[in-house]
Amino acid sequence: MAASADEDLIAQISKLKQDLKSKKSFVNACAQLTEISEQWSQDASEPSVQALREAAKAAFTALQTRFSNPKFWQAGLDLFLAIDFHVPIEDAGKWRDAAVEEVDDEARERAKEQARLRRLQEDKMHNKGQFGDAVTPLSLGELLASQGIVLVEEDDRRPGMSRDARAELRVKTVLEEDVCVVCQEAMPAGSKAKAMPCGHLFHDECLLSWVKKSNSCPTCRFDDMPSEKRHYDDVQRQVMQRQPGLYS
Structure with missing residues (x-):
């Protein structure tokens, strides 16, 4: 060299x-x-x-x-x-x-x-x-x-949360100091944070970055949210309901 x-x-x-x-x-x-x-x-x-x-x-x-x-x-x-x-x-x-x-x-x-x-x-x-x-x-x-x-392939991975669902994520006030599990940085009491439907809070940018790649909660893996690919949601729903003939 x-x-x-x-x-x-x-x-x-x-x-x-x-x-x-x-x-x-x-x-x-x-x-x-x-x-x-x-x-x-x-x-x-x-x-x-x-x-x-x-x-x-x-x-x-x-x-x-x-x-x-x-x-x-x-x-x-x-x-x-x-x-x-x-x-x-x-x-x-x-x-x-x-x-x-x-x-x-x-x-x-x-x-x-x-x-x-x-x-x-x-x-x-x-x-x-x-x-x-x-x-x-x-x-x-x-x-x-x-x-x-x-x-x-890249496209075969679990899709991110749909745009409409991302837009509906609410901003809440942090009541007690917490830690954003995405970046591991503190969220001081009184600050604003983005909330998943399950109630877990994250920094706004951290959560939006996360849900673009996955429609599950970073903390508890709650995933009852629409994904970007409707086909994925339809298949997942059929599997969960165990509808016959899905793979026949």
Whole structure:
């Protein structure tokens, strides 16, 4: 790696390390560090490795002492998994194992499967050329397909709340100081907040950002609200009513 490129990389990592100090920028900083780790060059200098090690250690320390919400641990877990697979940092496995214990069950199983698939790909790369023809590394989709797991397209995910339903969300006064579970920032008593029909309160911008992607409550998963795709609502309603012939 050229000296100038190496210096730019170290500067970028150092800036992201500073962003890890704020709740508002922690998740995004972890995501960018994860991307850097996944594109890591084997020619990277030791100072670059050291800079990434210090940033990852800072993320782990913040998770242990300040940002304990599973949302933050999930961002950290993605980072530690990427480092463990791509970058020669000894402590990455320890950080990864600690993060696995802090996320929810679904994320924990997903992380374990991701680690297993990465080991398979690493083994395949290691064995490249040993049996005559060169072996092409499997893509993540191919690895998942080999296990009977099919990746869904973006449009197949649960749709967000309909525009009409979003417009009907009410603004209420926070009676007692609370925390918005979306951003993990405080909502002082007397301030205004947007309410879901179930009664849970959130910052206006936080809730609107959330319901554009999902029509469920971030806290209790209440989802008796119209979604953006009427077809999805119709199918869901038929499944719940167990109407015959839906899949025949």
